[in-house]
Amino acid sequence: MRRKRRRRLRPGFVAFLFIFSFLIVGLTVFLILYNSRVYSRVEVEAGDVVLTPADFSKNGSEVSFDPSFSPDSVDFHTPGEYPVKLRSGIFRYTVSLTVKDTVPPVARAVSKTVSRGITCAPEDLVDEMKDETKVLYTFETEPDFSTPGVKKVTVILTDLGGNVTRVTADLTVIPLYTVLEREAGSEAPSPADFVLPGETVTELSLVEETESGTVPSLADLVRTPGDHPIRFLADGLVCDCVLRVNDTTPPVMTLRDVTCGVGVEVKPELFVAEVKDAGEVLFSVELSAPSDQPGTQRVTVRAKDAAGNESAGEATLTLMVDTAAPEIHGGESLFAYVGKTVSFLSEVQVRDDLDPAPTIEVDSSGVNLKQEGTYPVVYIATDAAGNRAEKRVQITVFREQYSEEEVLATAGKILEGVLKPGMSDREKVDAIYYWIRAHVSYRDSDTIHDWLLAAHQGLVNHWGDCSVFQMTSRALLTAAGIENRLIDTLPLYEMHCWNLVNIGEGWYHFDTTAFFTGSNFCYVDTATLLNRSGGFMSSHTFDRDRYPDVM
Amino acid sequence: MKKIGFVLLALCLLLFAASCQGDVKVIEKSGENAAGNDPAGAAEGYVFQTGDLSIAIDSLAEPVLRALGEPKEYYEAPSCAFEGLDKIYTFEHFEVDCYPSPEGDRIQTVFLMDDLVATAEGLRIGDDSARVEALYGKDCSKVGTESVYTKGGMKMKIMIEDGRVTFITYQSCASDDFE
Numbered sequence: 001m002r003r004k005r006r007r008r009l010r011p012g013f014v015a016f017l018f019i020f021s022f023l024i025v026g027l028t029v030f031l032i033l034y035n036s037r038v039y040s041r042v043e044v045e046a047g048d049v050v051l052t053p054a055d056f057s058k059n060g061s062e063v064s065f066d067p068s069f070s071p072d073s074v075d076f077h078t079p080g081e082y083p084v085k086l087r088s089g090i091f092r093y094t095v096s097l098t099v100k101d102t103v104p105p106v107a108r109a110v111s112k113t114v115s116r117g118i119t120c121a122p123e124d125l126v127d128e129m130k131d132e133t134k135v136l137y138t139f140e141t142e143p144d145f146s147t148p149g150v151k152k153v154t155v156i157l158t159d160l161g162g163n164v165t166r167v168t169a170d171l172t173v174i175p176l177y178t179v180l181e182r183e184a185g186s187e188a189p190s191p192a193d194f195v196l197p198g199e200t201v202t203e204l205s206l207v208e209e210t211e212s213g214t215v216p217s218l219a220d221l222v223r224t225p226g227d228h229p230i231r232f233l234a235d236g237l238v239c240d241c242v243l244r245v246n247d248t249t250p251p252v253m254t255l256r257d258v259t260c261g262v263g264v265e266v267k268p269e270l271f272v273a274e275v276k277d278a279g280e281v282l283f284s285v286e287l288s289a290p291s292d293q294p295g296t297q298r299v300t301v302r303a304k305d306a307a308g309n310e311s312a313g314e315a316t317l318t319l320m321v322d323t324a325a326p327e328i329h330g331g332e333s334l335f336a337y338v339g340k341t342v343s344f345l346s347e348v349q350v351r352d353d354l355d356p357a358p359t360i361e362v363d364s365s366g367v368n369l370k371q372e373g374t375y376p377v378v379y380i381a382t383d384a385a386g387n388r389a390e391k392r393v394q395i396t397v398f399r400e401q402y403s404e405e406e407v408l409a410t411a412g413k414i415l416e417g418v419l420k421p422g423m424s425d426r427e428k429v430d431a432i433y434y435w436i437r438a439h440v441s442y443r444d445s446d447t448i449h450d451w452l453l454a455a456h457q458g459l460v461n462h463w464g465d466c467s468v469f470q471m472t473s474r475a476l477l478t479a480a481g482i483e484n485r486l487i488d489t490l491p492l493y494e495m496h497c498w499n500l501v502n503i504g505e506g507w508y509h510f511d512t513t514a515f516f517t518g519s520n521f522c523y524v525d526t527a528t529l530l531n532r533s534g535g536f537m538s539s540h541t542f543d544r545d546r547y548p549d550v551m
Numbered sequence: 552m553k554k555i556g557f558v559l560l561a562l563c564l565l566l567f568a569a570s571c572q573g574d575v576k577v578i579e580k581s582g583e584n585a586a587g588n589d590p591a592g593a594a595e596g597y598v599f600q601t602g603d604l605s606i607a608i609d610s611l612a613e614p615v616l617r618a619l620g621e622p623k624e625y626y627e628a629p630s631c632a633f634e635g636l637d638k639i640y641t642f643e644h645f646e647v648d649c650y651p652s653p654e655g656d657r658i659q660t661v662f663l664m665d666d667l668v669a670t671a672e673g674l675r676i677g678d679d680s681a682r683v684e685a686l687y688g689k690d691c692s693k694v695g696t697e698s699v700y701t702k703g704g705m706k707m708k709i710m711i712e713d714g715r716v717t718f719i720t721y722q723s724c725a726s727d728d729f730e
Binding site for chain 2: 028035039040041042043044049051055056058340341342343344345346362364365368369370414439441442443444445460461462463465466469495496513514515516539
């Protein structure tokens with residue numbers, strides 16, 4: 001058998017193969033390196049996107065935008081492909097950025113009312129539309145605007161991504177004007193004025209507004225500028241219309257001359273004796289000379305109402321040197337009660353010959369509203385020229401006193417709204433507990449030793465410490481005819497006090513003080529009381545010998 | 552030799568193909584509108600203003616008390632509602648009550664004592680009831696003659712007697728809840 005003869009490769013061919021292989025491997029490595037740094041294609045959902053080079057980075061490579069590229073050139077609210085030029089190391093890239101919209105529009109249907117023969121656009125029946133790309137609105141079926149009645153109309157919303165949403169709304173076609181205009185202060189329209197020409201409405205009446213529950217008066221509404229919603233019933237069809245009250249009439253002012261001291265702030269209102277306008281009016285004043293020198297000058301007063309109508313007039317301003325101090329009247333019989341507030345300013349009147357608004361300060365630093373007694377108060381009035389007056393008075397602080405009849409009467413009045421006829425004693429106890437917890441806030445103060453004062457504090461002022469809660473409970477329970485006693489902690493423990501009630505089942509605990517733990521201590525036995533307050537600094541550790549009959 | 556060449560070529564093609572895997576990235580949308588999550592937009596209660604200092608109910612008391620300086624009067628007592636001491640600081644024209652909390656004392660109440668201070672909205676002791684409604688609206692609960700405005704987890708209580716404001720209190724709800 002003949003042996004196959006191995007062909008020997010020429011050295012040149014081997015070299016070629018070697019170089020070719022080297023090139024292939026080299027190219028492959030290059031391409032691998034090139035592709036390892038940046039994604040070749042990036043997709044993003046349309047919306048408010050902040051594009052950064054890192055969005056294109058693969059494997060954490062450092063990437064930057066090419067100087068010739070700006071992220072602003074990408075419209076993230078229009079789907080499409082956008083080329084993005086990047087750099088990473090020695091490589092340059094053009095990456096395709098795809099903006100897509102896959103989310104359908106979201107919108108809310110809105111009812112609309114139109115007059116017969118008047119059309120509306122599909123977007124008028126849609127509200128709160130949200131989509132990241134532009135949306136086209138179309139009617140699924142064109143509505144009939146020529147026949148009165150309520151129609152269900154479907155609007156189709158299509159965004160640039162081709163996503164579709166359907167919204168169905170109520171369209172009411174009415175035989176009335178949807179908007180009737182009148183000038184503010186003019187003769188009030190009648191309901192018949194709302195009927196379209198050529199329309200026949202047999203029964204037309206105003207109906208009550210949904211918010212206020214009252215039937216509006218057109219005569220009242222026509223006095224106030226603005227859009228006033230009106231609801232009619234026209235032959236059984238509910239028609240929502242608007243009475244639009246316009247104000248095109250400028251304000252009419254009656255001006256007066258003013259004399260005041262140099263340095264006084266010259267406010268325009270000083271010159272206005274009377275103004276007539278349908279709405280609110282703002283005033284301004286122009287002086288013809290500086291106001292820091294005595295003398296007489298003409299001033300121009302301008303008025304502008306809320307609708308923008310303006311008018312102007314002239315008056316005389318006389319400025320004089322003010323040398324007389326203001327006068328302080330009143331304040332002689334100032335008094336207050338311990339723990340209550342005082343109004344210093346309402347007790348005095350300050351008048352000045354040339355300053356319509358002198359300032360008033362009060363030095364009450366010597367007053368102690370927490371203790372009975374008599375204390376000094378100093379009123380200081382200063383006018384614009386710097387003239388000063390001082391008046392020293394005294395304030396007497398009393399401690400209030402209430403009789404048991406007064407306190408129980410107050411409690412009884414509260415119970416009228418709390419208790420219901422036929423309630424059992426247990427229900428009454430619960431109702432009283434919940435009223436106190438809901439209406440009396442915890443706030444510490446000097447202990448009130450008078451139980452009637454403490455009860456009044458809780459019943460009327462709605463705040464206090466545990467003694468106030470205790471006495472408020474006592475007053476309400478007593479007024480409700482529920483047998484009750486007072487109880488407090490052992491002297492060595494945290495000071496606290498509460499109540500005991502007996503509705504024929506024995507004495508149970510009744511503590512209305514607002515604990516931050518939120519624990520409910522309404523009609524509980526001792527074990528429950530101590531269990532619920534167990535972690536709270538022994539707040540209910542009482543002397544069992546003093547209260548042997550507590551459950 | 553040919554076989555080695557073909558193997559080498561196939562290997563290169565495979566490696567190249569592998570490097571192109573996962574070459575599409577989907578960006579999660581950034582810069583989302585955080586209007587609903589803005590902590591600064593969280594509801595705030597009524598705040599008492601004295602000079603440049605704002606006193607918010609339930610805020611930590613230490614910086615407030617430091618800014619207010621020496622009180623006219625100070626009183627403390629074991630609290631019946633909280634674990635620790637109730638502290639009452641009386642200043643010129645208003646009183647600040649504090650309650651203990653794990654983070655430190657907090658502002659429980661600000662009580663206006665006279666008409667020489669006003670609320671941030673301009674209400675004073677002695678103002679008429681119409682001004683209350685003009686400044687704070689009608690959305691309140693009524694307890695007897697007291698109007699209680701709840702906002703941002705706290706209450707502003709305004710007592711009206713004989714048509715005039717007699718009490719204005721900023722109040723915490725810290726101990727209001729119960730089972």
